[in-house]
Amino acid sequence: MNSKQLSRRGFILKLGALAGAVASGFNSVPAWAAEAVAGRLTGANLTGTADKLNFLLQLDAPIAYKVFTLDKPDRVVIDLKNTTMQGKLKQGAHDRKPITGIRYSERDDGSLRVVLDVAEQVAIKSSLAAESNGHLLTVSLNPTGKGSSGNKPKKPKKSTQESDKSDSPATPAPSKGKFIVVIDPGHGGRDPGAVGANGTQEKEVVLQVARKLKARIDREKGMKAILTRDSDKFIPLRERMDIAHKHKADLFVSVHADANPSTRVSGSSVYILSENGASSEAARLLAESENSYELKFGGRNTSDKIASVLLDLSQNAMMDRSLSLAKGILNELAKVNNPLRRRVESARFVVLRSPDIPSMLVETAFISNPTEEKRLRTAEYQQKLASAMFQGIKRYQIAYAESGQANT
Numbered sequence: 001m002n003s004k005q006l007s008r009r010g011f012i013l014k015l016g017a018l019a020g021a022v023a024s025g026f027n028s029v030p031a032w033a034a035e036a037v038a039g040r041l042t043g044a045n046l047t048g049t050a051d052k053l054n055f056l057l058q059l060d061a062p063i064a065y066k067v068f069t070l071d072k073p074d075r076v077v078i079d080l081k082n083t084t085m086q087g088k089l090k091q092g093a094h095d096r097k098p099i100t101g102i103r104y105s106e107r108d109d110g111s112l113r114v115v116l117d118v119a120e121q122v123a124i125k126s127s128l129a130a131e132s133n134g135h136l137l138t139v140s141l142n143p144t145g146k147g148s149s150g151n152k153p154k155k156p157k158k159s160t161q162e163s164d165k166s167d168s169p170a171t172p173a174p175s176k177g178k179f180i181v182v183i184d185p186g187h188g189g190r191d192p193g194a195v196g197a198n199g200t201q202e203k204e205v206v207l208q209v210a211r212k213l214k215a216r217i218d219r220e221k222g223m224k225a226i227l228t229r230d231s232d233k234f235i236p237l238r239e240r241m242d243i244a245h246k247h248k249a250d251l252f253v254s255v256h257a258d259a260n261p262s263t264r265v266s267g268s269s270v271y272i273l274s275e276n277g278a279s280s281e282a283a284r285l286l287a288e289s290e291n292s293y294e295l296k297f298g299g300r301n302t303s304d305k306i307a308s309v310l311l312d313l314s315q316n317a318m319m320d321r322s323l324s325l326a327k328g329i330l331n332e333l334a335k336v337n338n339p340l341r342r343r344v345e346s347a348r349f350v351v352l353r354s355p356d357i358p359s360m361l362v363e364t365a366f367i368s369n370p371t372e373e374k375r376l377r378t379a380e381y382q383q384k385l386a387s388a389m390f391q392g393i394k395r396y397q398i399a400y401a402e403s404g405q406a407n408t
């Protein structure tokens with residue numbers, strides 16, 4: 001297996017070309033945990049931080065799997081029984097700590113082996129959860145702080161389906177069972193966002209709307225909201241997403257106010273992420289504009305480092321969830337004002353690139369429209385927007401609870 005060579009060239013390879021390329025240490029592999037149904041790997045993503053990185057594998061069936069570590073060099077091996085790959089996987093070097101490389105192979109026994117090369121020893125946990133349209137295998141990697149473990153051969157660690165209770169480094173863990181909504185008031189600090197003709201700043205009004213939305217959510221039993229910022233400060237887009245991951249958010253809602261050169265344009269609009277082209281030119285331009293503030297005011301742009309989307313996913317369970325949430329919110333907002341568009345649009349919004357958290361961006365109204373600018377400043381209108389968003393979120397949460405799924 002020549003993964004280094006692959007990575008240097010940045011190849012994206014079709015799977016078949018790699019059949020037979022395997023990691024060593026097969027003899028010490030644990031037995032299959034369960035009898036297997038056949039399935040397909042339909043997606044893979046990385047989320048989280050270097051302290052706790054989650055490798056998420058989307059599967060279309062509850063396949064049998066095993067996860068274990070090997071050393072010299074340190075690596076994590078994920079074997080998926082009776083599993084084939086749908087699509088392509090980006091292989092090769094990876095700079096998402098502690099992962100330094102990713103490779104895989106289809107094995108003679110019909111299993112699919114994914115190998116994560118890691119820079120140091122990691123503790124692993126894994127769990128398989130049913131999703132609305134498939135199954136999600138989560139493999140968590142926690143660096144142990146130890147380096148590579150010398151010459152002593154190490155027994156592979158078997159990881160069965162166990163719950164994940166042991167991570168709460170800096171922040172208090174959310175109380176179990178609560179539906180966590182992370183609300184992200186756009187912009188802040190030196191980044192004012194869009195500015196109305198009368199000087200109203202997007203960062204101010206969206207914070208006020210977000211606070212009202214949080215208050216409403218917190219009044220609801222079983223729900224809890226967290227703001228990415230509750231003051232006038234600048235936060236890079238990546239940090240906003242990290243806050244959502246840290247709190248194990250069930251939803252991420254970024255709140256904004258739109259602007260247009262024409263002062264007549266008005267209304268709300270709702271967006272989700274699309275990595276493969278925008279749903280319209282207007283949506284593309286909006287995403288470009290929202291993404292550009294970070295570079296303009298933060299001096300850097302984290303966009304290309306954020307999500308490691310390893311597979312081209314056409315059917316991503318999280319996207320379906322994001323869309324269903326976004327539709328619900330758009331319907332509710334349509335009762336408050338005339339929506340700019342009747343359908344949810346999508347584009348490459350950096351702040352929405354959390355593959356494991358349903359995420360959406362709401363443009364509440366046009367700050368460039370004098371009437372809407374005036375309204376946006378009033379507590380009454382802010383409350384209406386917050387209530388509409390809450391209704392959409394609540395509806396989604398009920399549907400989500402009824403489906404019995406946990407976003408682990």
Ligand SMILES: [Zn+2]
Nearest residue numbers: 186193256257
């Ligand atoms: Zn904005």
